[in-house]
Amino acid sequence: MTVSTEYGGASQPEAGGGASPEKLLAPVLSAFWDEEKSWTLQAYRRHEGYEGLRKALAMAPDDLIAYIKDSGLRGRGGAGFPTGMKWQFIPQGDGKPHYLVVNADESEPGTCKDIPLLFANPHSLIEGMIIACYAIRSSRAFIYLRGEVVPVLRRLHLAVREAYEAGYLGANILGSGLDLDITVHAGAGAYICGEETALLDSLEGRRGQPRLRPPFPAVAGLYACPTVVNNVESIASVPAIVNRGKEWFRSMGSEKSPGFTLYSLSGHVASPGQYEGPLGITLRQLLDMSGGMRPGHRLKFWTPGGSSTPLLTDEHLDVPLDYEAVGAAGSMLGTKALQCFDETTCVVRAVTRWTEFYAHESCGKCTPCREGTYWLVQLLRAIENGEGIRSDLDKLNDIADNINGKSFCALGDGAASPIFSSLKYFREEYEQHITQGGCPFDPAKSTAWADKHLEARS
Amino acid sequence: MTDVSLGMPQLPAPAYPADVRARLEADAKEIISRYPHSRSALLPLLHLVQSEEGHVSRTGMRFCAEMLDLTTAEVTAVATFYTMYRRKPSGDYQVGVCTNTLCAVMGGDAIFAELQEHLGVGNGETTEDGRVTLEHIECNAACDFAPVVMVNWEFFDNQTPQSARRLVDDLRAGRPVQPTRGAPLCTFKETARILAGFPDERPGAVEATGGAGPASLTGLRLAKGEKPAARVVSPRAETVQEPPVHEPSPTEHPSSHDEPQQTSDSDPAHPAGPTTEEGE
Numbered sequence: 160m161t162v163s164t165e166y167g168g169a170s171q172p173e174a175g176g177g178a179s180p181e182k183l184l185a186p187v188l189s190a191f192w193d194e195e196k197s198w199t200l201q202a203y204r205r206h207e208g209y210e211g212l213r214k215a216l217a218m219a220p221d222d223l224i225a226y227i228k229d230s231g232l233r234g235r236g237g238a239g240f241p242t243g244m245k246w247q248f249i250p251q252g253d254g255k256p257h258y259l260v261v262n263a264d265e266s267e268p269g270t271c272k273d274i275p276l277l278f279a280n281p282h283s284l285i286e287g288m289i290i291a292c293y294a295i296r297s298s299r300a301f302i303y304l305r306g307e308v309v310p311v312l313r314r315l316h317l318a319v320r321e322a323y324e325a326g327y328l329g330a331n332i333l334g335s336g337l338d339l340d341i342t343v344h345a346g347a348g349a350y351i352c353g354e355e356t357a358l359l360d361s362l363e364g365r366r367g368q369p370r371l372r373p374p375f376p377a378v379a380g381l382y383a384c385p386t387v388v389n390n391v392e393s394i395a396s397v398p399a400i401v402n403r404g405k406e407w408f409r410s411m412g413s414e415k416s417p418g419f420t421l422y423s424l425s426g427h428v429a430s431p432g433q434y435e436g437p438l439g440i441t442l443r444q445l446l447d448m449s450g451g452m453r454p455g456h457r458l459k460f461w462t463p464g465g466s467s468t469p470l471l472t473d474e475h476l477d478v479p480l481d482y483e484a485v486g487a488a489g490s491m492l493g494t495k496a497l498q499c500f501d502e503t504t505c506v507v508r509a510v511t512r513w514t515e516f517y518a519h520e521s522c523g524k525c526t527p528c529r530e531g532t533y534w535l536v537q538l539l540r541a542i543e544n545g546e547g548i549r550s551d552l553d554k555l556n557d558i559a560d561n562i563n564g565k566s567f568c569a570l571g572d573g574a575a576s577p578i579f580s581s582l583k584y585f586r587e588e589y590e591q592h593i594t595q596g597g598c599p600f601d602p603a604k605s606t607a608w609a610d611k612h613l614e615a616r617s
Numbered sequence: 618m619t620d621v622s623l624g625m626p627q628l629p630a631p632a633y634p635a636d637v638r639a640r641l642e643a644d645a646k647e648i649i650s651r652y653p654h655s656r657s658a659l660l661p662l663l664h665l666v667q668s669e670e671g672h673v674s675r676t677g678m679r680f681c682a683e684m685l686d687l688t689t690a691e692v693t694a695v696a697t698f699y700t701m702y703r704r705k706p707s708g709d710y711q712v713g714v715c716t717n718t719l720c721a722v723m724g725g726d727a728i729f730a731e732l733q734e735h736l737g738v739g740n741g742e743t744t745e746d747g748r749v750t751l752e753h754i755e756c757n758a759a760c761d762f763a764p765v766v767m768v769n770w771e772f773f774d775n776q777t778p779q780s781a782r783r784l785v786d787d788l789r790a791g792r793p794v795q796p797t798r799g800a801p802l803c804t805f806k807e808t809a810r811i812l813a814g815f816p817d818e819r820p821g822a823v824e825a826t827g828g829a830g831p832a833s834l835t836g837l838r839l840a841k842g843e844k845p846a847a848r849v850v851s852p853r854a855e856t857v858q859e860p861p862v863h864e865p866s867p868t869e870h871p872s873s874h875d876e877p878q879q880t881s882d883s884d885p886a887h888p889a890g891p892t893t894e895e896g897e
Contacts (some may be wrong), residue, residue: 180839189837192829256653265758268717274758278798279829306664306701306812307757309770313823316816317672342651345812346697347660350755364685366698382654387709424838425760426719430763432835448839467719498719498760512718516755522698566786570867607764608777612681 179588180448184436185411185419188392198314200321202284209327211398215290216335221251223294227397230405231417235272236262236353236390237464237493239416239482242397248377249295249385258386259300260293260362261394264346264353266305267573268516269496272421273391276431277304277311280395281318287394289327289339290401295387298338301360306345308499313545315343350520354568355388357522368524369568379416392421412438416481420495426461427453427605435496439484442497443468453610456501460584466513467573469580470506490580503609504602506515506585507592510577511539519576525567531558532574545597552589556582622832630675631688645684648814655685657670661813663696668809672703675761700744708743709804710752713754713767714781720756723763724777729753729780736785748789750760750805761832769808771799774830 191197191206200208215223218263228243249257261284265273277284288300304312318340322328322433330338344362351357354366359381361367380386396418400408407418416438422445425431427452442461452458458473463480469490471478483490502507517616538555539549555578563575582589591599603609632836633641644665649658678692686694710845714729715721732751734743743750759765762774766781773784776796779782787794794802801820811817 180836180843181842184836184840186837186840189829189833193834194828194836196824197825197828266756268756269719269760270756271760275829275833279833305758307754307770309808309811310772310796310826311802312811313817316814317823320816330715343814344657345661345664346701347663347812348701349699361660362657363654364656364695366664366695423761424835425763426723430835431763432832434836434839436836446873495715496760499718500722504722509718509722512716512721516717519755553864601723602726605722606727608724 165448165573169307172497172568176442177293183440183444184323184434186435187275187419188280188283188421189433189572192275197279198318200282200325201320203280203286204387207402208282211402212286212289212327213333215293215391215401216333216337220296223290226405227400230400231415232393232396232400232408233416233418233482234390235392235396235420235494237267239295239316239466239492242389242393243425244366244560245377245387245389246291246295248331248375249387250378251574251577253385255384256299256382257297258381258384259288259295260355260359260381260386260388261288261300262306262353262355262358263302263387263391264358265391266350266353266495267467267494267496268513269423269425269462269465270494270496271423271425271496272433272442272494273458274308274311276391276395276421278314281314281397282322283398284391285318285322285327285341288341289322289332289337290397291387291389291394293335294341295385297387300339300341300572301362301381302341302343303352304343304345305352306352312343312345314475319343349522350516351522351568351570354570357568358388359386366522368522369570371567385566398575413479413481413483415483416492422480422495422497424449424497424499427456427500427504428499429453437481438481440476441479442499446476448498452499452501455610455613456503458560459500459502459504460506460509460581461497461499462492462493463497465496466498466516467491467569467576468493469576470584471580472584482526490576490602500587501605503600503604505543505598505602506581506588507539507543508598508600508602510581511543513537513577514539514574517570520569521574525571526570527562528566528568528574531562531566531571534558535562535574535578542592543598545592547589547593549590549593549595552582552586621643626675627650628689630679633669633676633680637669641680643682644685644813645694649684651814656687659685659687659692660699663692663699663702664809664813666696666704668806668813670706671806671809672706706743707805708748709806710748710768711750711752711770711789711801711805712781712785713752713765713770715755715757715759715763715765716753717756719760720764726751728764728766728776728778728781730786732781735782746789748860749785751785759798761835762830768794768796769802769805769810771796771802773778773797773832774832792817796826798826798830 224246232242233239292300352361354369356370357367376386386610412418422434460470460472462468463485475488478484482492497572514535518536521528521532523529538551559578562571648661649655652658662681667673673696682689682692716725764776765774766776772798
């Protein structure tokens with residue numbers, strides 16, 4: 160492959176760097192998104208849809224939990240907790256109702272995988288939910304979808320209706336004795352509801368504020384009953400694992416991070432979009448196969464998994480994008496939202512805007528997050544405006560340190576991530592804002608249409 | 618004691634007319650039946666009352682409280698927490714420009730500045746004809762289609778200042794507008810009804826704009842051995858020379874999201890307050 164290395168200064172790695180996309184990618188959930196009416200039951204069935212369910216219903220529920228545990232599937236919502244383990248924590252024989260709640264509140268800046276997945280292939284989620292409910296002995300499940308995506312809501316309404324009509328939902332599903340009802344629930348605009356206990360409060364009709372743990376949702380979740388909260392992609396991956404086997408799943412990725420996943424490439428890249436492949440692919444491989452950064456520009460910084468995961472730079476192009484390796488590089492795999500920014504982007508501007516987001520979305524429950532994010536915004540705006548002083552940089556670090564690990568939930572930690580990491584890699588750029596008395600970047604050069612006049616000429 | 622006005626609205630809030638109430642009550646009962654515990658129906662019920670009036674009024678909150686056996690204070694606490702519930706009358710079309718970091722950098726800030734200037738309204742304000750309410754919104758999970766504009770929560774992907782300006786002009790002129798992903802636009806009230814959990818019954822609404830969007834298929838096409846496609850640009854962006862747009866410096870556009878909002882009905886200036894509602 161002949162691809163320019165404009166996006167990075169590091170040299171090509173020996174292995175893998177030049178392999179073809181056919182070999183590197185592995186579309187599973189996205190395999191038939193390009194087919195006509197891919198979101199319908201008919202299309203899903205053409206691709207072995209609901210075959211995994213038949214196999215699952217032939218197993219004992221406990222064996223099914225063990226099977227998913229053995230597959231090594233880890234949560235795709237950010238934290239990477241083993242999915243089978245979450246199911247196993249549900250106490251059995253306790254006489255209480257059990258609930259499955261799917262977290263479809265995808266709101267982490269940069270994250271854009273669950274929404275296209277549900278838009279193009281909602282039945283993979285429905286089938287996964289039925290399998291999960293059979294395993295944890297639940298007859299009531301909810302999809303908590305963020306409200307701001309009405310086109311996806313329409314397709315979920317249809318998919319659930321189709322599943323009822325086909326006998327996959329309702330009473331005695333496929334003659335198994337399993338009864339299951341699914342309710343699609345639209346949220347109302349609150350990032351915090353992606354935090355699982357805030358989501359449960361919201362689903363109970365309250366302000367979405369996180370709960371103190373323990374007790375964990377597995378013991379006292381929705382309506383204080385044992386509850387599994389899983390991300391969309393995690394649950395949607397289950398049918399393929401059951402249908403094609405855990406060995407097939409483990410043949411992809413690494414020992415500790417097995418399987419396939421959706422990587423979402425966005426920003427100043429030539430071909431933004433969804434790339435489904437084995438865990439452990441690198442950003443360099445993804446950029447190599449897709450045309451790299453936009454012509455004439457270099458990668459400056461990127462997030463591996465949304466704005467709450469510490470920034471990385473062009474030094475990290477060869478980090479395998481799995482849970483362990485990204486962690487070892489000082490960040491987190493998160494949601495695999497690869498937001499790439501080129502050299503035209505002001506890192507102070509980027510971090511300021513993210514911090515404004517966290518300040519707006521802080522639920523107000525705990526002081527470090529509520530007050531800390533507010534003051535971070537004040538300092539960052541001053542620096543970006545050229546009104547900052549040198550000691551502000553230490554103050555930023557200090558405030559972030561007082562939020563990180565000291566707030567009630569992970570929103571606070573997420574707010575601190577861009578601060579710490581940008582100060583680590585781009586402190587000089589902050590200092591430049593202070594010494595020059597303003598932002599040295601021209602925002603017009605960062606826009607999607609900035610180079611249009613150049614494209615027209617070539 | 619001297620009579621001091623605290624600006625408190627007269628309680629209880631006015632009720633819906635009997636026919637409206639009967640219709641909403643039937644809908645509310647259907648919503649409540651979807652949940653094991655009635656209070657879970659509160660968010661969809663707030664979407665339902667928003668579908669009636671275009672915003673969540675004191676009347677709407679009183680209705681929710683009565684349906685769920687809650688106090689109006691409990692309902693107000695929830696309604697004011699979530700940004701999708703409007704607290705004042707607004708336009709038929711909510712135009713939301715994503716100005717979270719990635720979209721902002723890719724041009725969302727320029728689009729938002731352009732629309733503010735073109736429409737002569739600020740964030741959260743409505744045009745005089747009552748057609749368009751302009752807002753800047755947070756990340757809407759479509760970063761691979763940046764910059765993104767949402768109209769009544771349908772996707773308008775890969776926008777430019779020019780395409781966005783034409784979009785709002787079309788909306789104000791009543792010309793049909795097609796999202797890049799989503800159904801032909803309905804009004805904000807009709808959208809709120811879908812959010813309350815009542816499926817969109819319009820023929821063709823679910824299948825409109827086809828399957829996955831172009832960016833969603835990028836990896837799949839490569840995996841099938843196809844070459845990376847040229848960057849897809851929204852048809853609205855295909856224009857001849859347009860006058861240059863004002864590119865705002867980031868310092869001109871601090872996000873106003875964290876500014877305090879008026880949260881209480883006790884504010885006498887609140888448009889849903891007694892002066893406009895009960896005094897009429």
